[in-house]
Amino acid sequence: MDVFNHQKRRLAVSACALFAAAFAVPAMADTYVNDDGKRVECHYEQVKGDDGHPVRDPLIGAVAGGVIGHQIGGGKGNDVATVVGAGAGAYAGKKYNDNRTENSDSTERKVCRPVG
Template sequence: MNRMTLNVLNIAIAAVLATGISACNKNADAGVAGAGTSADAGVKYAKVTSVEPVRSTVNNPKQACHDETVTSTAPPKDEHRIAGTAIGAVVGGLLGNQVGGGKGKTLATVAGAVGGGYAGNRIEAKNQHGQVTSSVERKCETVNNSSSKIVGYDVRYEYNGVTRTVRMDHDPGDRVEVQEGVTAVSAAR
């Protein structure tokens, strides 16, 4: 064989080989695609019958403060009303001393002093007022500050006539994917 024939033959063999490899690759790709399709055909779903959110409550107590006006009455300076009693006794004694004579005068003086002391005490009580003061005080108390958040979902589903429950991290919708009777984590809508 001559050299040119050999080159043509090599080119022809190379072309046949390239076409065969390309055809093999196409068949391999088709086999992979077919495998994915057959895997998808085996997916099974269960009907969701109920979904209940699972909540976690956290209490973070906090301090609440407010200003409050407080009114107080200071007792009068002479809360026993000694001045009124003393002045009333002196005035009553002087008036009683003006009445009568002898032992009656002494008795009138004592009675006037007692009556005047009592009257002076009562008059001072009626006219005496304590000093009223107002001040603003800061009052604080600890109050509950609760918050609730969803931490998962209890999903009840029916598969092959059997009802099961599983906790999931999301609401799956109307159906869940199952594999050999076990719930998958992915949602199926």
């Protein structure tokens, strides 16, 4: 019975969060008059840090995995181990790059554009 109540509570919290997100007011831009007497509209936007190159880390992982895989087995098993090692290395490199991208620093900057 306690599991059922926990699921109902979880559903209610999810519904409230969805309702709040649906009616959230987006950030409005501020309008200013700059030093030249012209109107500008300014807003803030998130800028992520350097995410690295999306191909570099999987490629390095594939090469390293292929070299390590080539050291295993002999004959046709050696070829299979090389291919499997390269695939596993590429996957590990992609996961490394994705994890680094998620943890990259972001900053907020003010962007202003002329109005009219």
